Amino acid sequence: MKTQKRVGILTSGGDCPGLNAVIRSVVSHATLTHDWQVLGIPYATKGLLEIQAIPLSMHGLDLRGIDPLLNMGGTILGSINKGDTLNHIDEILAGYHALKLDALIGIGGDGSLAILNQLQTAGNWQFIAIPKTIDNDVALTEHVVGFDTAVNTIVDALNRLTFTAASHDRVMIVEVMGRSAGHLALHSGIAGGADVILIPEIPYSIKDICSHLKELRDNWGRKFAIVVVAEGAQVADDSLLYASCQKPSCGMGQYIADEIRSCSHNQLDIRVSVLGHIQRGGIPSALDRLVATAFGKAAVDLLANGDTGKMVSWHNGQVEAVALDAVLAQSPLRVAENYYLVETARGLGIYVGNTNA
Ligand code: F6P
Numbered sequence: 001m002k003t004q005k006r007v008g009i010l011t012s013g014g015d016c017p018g019l020n021a022v023i024r025s026v027v028s029h030a031t032l033t034h035d036w037q038v039l040g041i042p043y044a045t046k047g048l049l050e051i052q053a054i055p056l057s058m059h060g061l062d063l064r065g066i067d068p069l070l071n072m073g074g075t076i077l078g079s080i081n082k083g084d085t086l087n088h089i090d091e092i093l094a095g096y097h098a099l100k101l102d103a104l105i106g107i108g109g110d111g112s113l114a115i116l117n118q119l120q121t122a123g124n125w126q127f128i129a130i131p132k133t134i135d136n137d138v139a140l141t142e143h144v145v146g147f148d149t150a151v152n153t154i155v156d157a158l159n160r161l162t163f164t165a166a167s168h169d170r171v172m173i174v175e176v177m178g179r180s181a182g183h184l185a186l187h188s189g190i191a192g193g194a195d196v197i198l199i200p201e202i203p204y205s206i207k208d209i210c211s212h213l214k215e216l217r218d219n220w221g222r223k224f225a226i227v228v229v230a231e232g233a234q235v236a237d238d239s240l241l242y243a244s245c246q247k248p249s250c251g252m253g254q255y256i257a258d259e260i261r262s263c264s265h266n267q268l269d270i271r272v273s274v275l276g277h278i279q280r281g282g283i284p285s286a287l288d289r290l291v292a293t294a295f296g297k298a299a300v301d302l303l304a305n306g307d308t309g310k311m312v313s314w315h316n317g318q319v320e321a322v323a324l325d326a327v328l329a330q331s332p333l334r335v336a337e338n339y340y341l342v343e344t345a346r347g348l349g350i351y352v353g354n355t356n357a
Pocket of ligand 1: 014109134135280
């Protein structure tokens with residue numbers, strides 16, 4: 001027997017490609033299969049606080065038969081990635097009741113999901129989480145929405161930079177996002193043919209980077225080099241700090257460039273590209289659309305089964321449900337020194353920081 005539900009959906013934290021594909025999937029499955037009402041909550045918990053909701057329907061999503069949400073970047077609901085949400089718990093819980101919600105689907109990264117988990121416990125909500133983040137640092141899932149597109153965006157940039165680097169025998173420093181997790185730098189660096197990958201989890205030595213770049217030139221005839229630097233990369237040995245700019249006043253890419261310039265005694269021609277929020281935009285990749293669609297449908301199924309406090313997770317080629325508490329206990333998921341992709345990179349001679357530094 002079908003029970004009509006009024007389900008809220010919100011996107012929280014930094015946006016990423018694929019969020020609208022999740023919304024589309026949730027709305028389609030909830031309305032077509034279950035005849036539920038779906039309400040979009042604008043700007044994450046701010047929408048609950050202000051008692052705002054946008055009715056979403058299949059019909060409303062259509063544009064002369066074209067479904068724009070599948071391939072549209074960003075989030076039609078808007079999002080926030082800062083604020084003092086936990087100082088307003090009572091108002092947010094009151095907003096949830098005022099909107100007469102029976103359940104809520106929250107799409108977020110580890111920070112947002114931790115806040116939503118506190119709210120759902122306090123409010124005794126029926127709540128299902130869907131993981132998204134270009135940082136790929138949510139635990140207990142093999143895929144999150146948004147990561148694949150961001151990796152592809154960086155690889156596209158590396159393809160372009162490689163040709164101009166080779167034409168001018170330059171060292172190209174490419175700064176990518178990742179304050180505390182290096183998955184984005186590691187995956188894109190390997191896929192994009194980087195010679196050096198610097199991530200927050202494995203400290204680097206500037207002396208070793210310079211020797212590596214010299215060896216590439218002298219022993220391997222590689223006159224150009226590609227260095228991918230996560231914004232939160234860490235130095236192992238600060239006794240050799242040459243940089244003329246100091247973090248965080250200059251970004252990590254510029255900082256590394258100055259260090260390499262000094263340790264190479266200005267012998268290397270270096271350029272810096274900071275990819276910034278380009279990595280968060282764009283049309284979602286096929287994989288992100290697929291993951292978004294499967295996650296959205298699964299979240300609705302979990303609500304229909306009466307589940308709560310769970311996160312949809314990709315595991316062994318299918319979507320499963322895991323306890324949100326268990327996910328949060330292991331998030332943010334950082335790159336381990338013995339992670340197989342670190343070993344893969346090192347096996348190919350890519351410098352990925354100091355071993356056991
Ligand atoms: O958490 C995702 C993320 O993209 C980080 O990698 C990055 O440091 C941060 O968001 C940037 O956030 P903002 O949009 O506030 O500049």
